Amino acid sequence: MRRDKVSFVPLVPGQIGMYVCGPTTYAPAHVGHAFSAISFDTVRRSLKFLGWDVKYVRNVTDIDDKIIKRAHETNQDPLAMSARFAAEYNRDMARFNVLPPTIEPKVTEHIAEIIQIVERLIANGKAYVVEGDVYYEVSTFPPYGRLSGKHLEDLRAGERIAIDERKRSPPDFALWKSAKPGEPSWDSPWGKGRPGWHIECSAMTVKHLGPTFDLHAGGQDLIFPHHENEIAQSQGADGEGTFARYWMHNGFLNFAGEKMSKSLGNVFNADQIADAVGGEALRFFCVQHRYSSPVEFDVETVEGGVRFRSLEEADRRLSKFYKTLQRIDLLVGQGGDAGEGAVVPGADTLIPRSREALADDFNSPVVIALLGETMKLANQLLDEGKGIDKQVRRRSLARIGRELRLVGEAVGILLAAPQTYLTERRERLVRTNKIEVAAVQGKLAERTAARAAKDFARADAIRVELTAMGVELLDTPAGTDWQVID
Numbered sequence: 454m455r456r457d458k459v460s461f462v463p464l465v466p467g468q469i470g471m472y473v474c475g476p477t478t479y480a481p482a483h484v485g486h487a488f489s490a491i492s493f494d495t496v497r498r499s500l501k502f503l504g505w506d507v508k509y510v511r512n513v514t515d516i517d518d519k520i521i522k523r524a525h526e527t528n529q530d531p532l533a534m535s536a537r538f539a540a541e542y543n544r545d546m547a548r549f550n551v552l553p554p555t556i557e558p559k560v561t562e563h564i565a566e567i568i569q570i571v572e573r574l575i576a577n578g579k580a581y582v583v584e585g586d587v588y589y590e591v592s593t594f595p596p597y598g599r600l601s602g603k604h605l606e607d608l609r610a611g612e613r614i615a616i617d618e619r620k621r622s623p624p625d626f627a628l629w630k631s632a633k634p635g636e637p638s639w640d641s642p643w644g645k646g647r648p649g650w651h652i653e654c655s656a657m658t659v660k661h662l663g664p665t666f667d668l669h670a671g672g673q674d675l676i677f678p679h680h681e682n683e684i685a686q687s688q689g690a691d692g693e694g695t696f697a698r699y700w701m702h703n704g705f706l707n708f709a710g711e712k713m714s715k716s717l718g719n720v721f722n723a724d725q726i727a728d729a730v731g732g733e734a735l736r737f738f739c740v741q742h743r744y745s746s747p748v749e750f751d752v753e754t755v756e757g758g759v760r761f762r763s764l765e766e767a768d769r770r771l772s773k774f775y776k777t778l779q780r781i782d783l784l785v786g787q788g789g790d791a792g793e794g795a796v797v798p799g800a801d802t803l804i805p806r807s808r809e810a811l812a813d814d815f816n817s818p819v820v821i822a823l824l825g826e827t828m829k830l831a832n833q834l835l836d837e838g839k840g841i842d843k844q845v846r847r848r849s850l851a852r853i854g855r856e857l858r859l860v861g862e863a864v865g866i867l868l869a870a871p872q873t874y875l876t877e878r879r880e881r882l883v884r885t886n887k888i889e890v891a892a893v894q895g896k897l898a899e900r901t902a903a904r905a906a907k908d909f910a911r912a913d914a915i916r917v918e919l920t921a922m923g924v925e926l927l928d929t930p931a932g933t934d935w936q937v938i939d
């Protein structure tokens with residue numbers, strides 16, 4: 454397997470088949486799930502931006518050991534519980550502007566396909582049956598370990614602890630598990646049971662994308678053994694297909710250098726983050742990093758909870774972007790027609806430069822930098838515009854506004870109406886900074902009255918009082934608005 458950069462040529466011109474290993478739905482989605490979903494949603498959106506049609510398949514593991522364990526511990530029906538978490542997962546991901554997949558296959562809806570592929574593996578001499586369980590015999594697949602760079606000999610020697618006596622060799626893995634009493638189960642040629650974890654992805658990829666498809670993605674932690682096992686299963690069953698032509702793995706999310714883990718207590722739910730800083734801020738923070746890079750995530754414990762400082766900073770930057778868009782919209786109208794004709798230098802270069810960056814292994818951090826540069830140019834035009842022809846200035850801003858939205862969409866940001874985003878952000882900051890809205894509104898009314906009575910000294914004094922309360926006034930053509938100082 455090559456780990457260097459290669460030029461990408463899809464199997465079918467103009468179309469890309471992409472498979473992403475999705476969640477095992479036994480608990481609410483955490484921030485790591487959100488990062489993975491955002492990373493590959495950015496890849497998908499970028500591919501679309503670059504002119505490709507993407508068939509995006511992301512599975513749901515809705516039955517497995519963890520689901521059964523959690524359901525039993527909490528006295529729930531495993532399948533009802535996993536269906537509920539699967540629906541919650543999609544609701545949560547939508548808060549980060551993650552698009553729904555084209556197809557979202559579930560294990561429980563693919564049992565027949567899974568049984569067929571296990572039967573083919575047995576027929577091909579790649580798998581064996583032991584008392585109702587079926588195992589993949591890894592030694593029958595010589596390329597095993599190529600993706601992860603592991604050697605079969607080391608794997609055989611390494612797993613001395615808790616060896617299942619019924620396996621022929623330690624690296625062999627379960628394709629089918631016989632049912633224990635009280636577990637959900639399906640009929641099979643080997644008795645009642647359920648699929649092992651890895652086999653579902655082999656069954657689902659071939660069904661929805663064919664034996665060979667373009668892109669397979671997932672978290673770095675899935676390279677071994679999950680993706681290694683998928684290759685062994687798919688190639689072992691099919692013999693012909695290459696399976697995935699390109700692999701993509703997203704980087705780990707680290708907390709102060711530590712990997713996120715339940716035992717370290719640094720697992721945060723996705724919806725908790727979206728409530729605290731807004732879903733789009735997490736998205737923004739995520740696309741500031743390339744999908745394959747590790748990401749450092751900081752959390753500060755404060756009285757009564759936690760603060761996500763780097764996400765707050767992302768939210769601050771994003772709010773500046775939205776304010777600029779709002780100013781452009783006020784001048785030229787949302788989606789204002791740029792029309793043909795001259796624009797100022799830099800007003801029509803965001804799209805080609807972003808295309809170049811995204812075509813270079815999805816370099817989204819460069820796109821964020823380009824968005825920042827273009828916002829700066831927009832603000833200069835909005836602030837001054839002196840010496841520039843009125844029509845050229847207007848046309849340039851309309852062009853910039855359109856390009857900002859198109860490029861934003863390519864990385865999944867700037868999709869909201871600026872007013873909606875800014876209002877929601879103010880509500881969040883009001884909560885975080887414990888600002889009393891009624892008191893602010895009282896002061897605003899008092900100031901309006903003072904101004905009407907031409908008592909400007911009092912009006913100015915009220916502005917100072919509001920500043921002390923953490924509130925800044927914005928006098929706009931539409932009247933006086935306010936924002937939280939942050």
Ligand SMILES: [Zn+2]
Nearest residue numbers: 474654679683
């Ligand atoms: Zn998978």
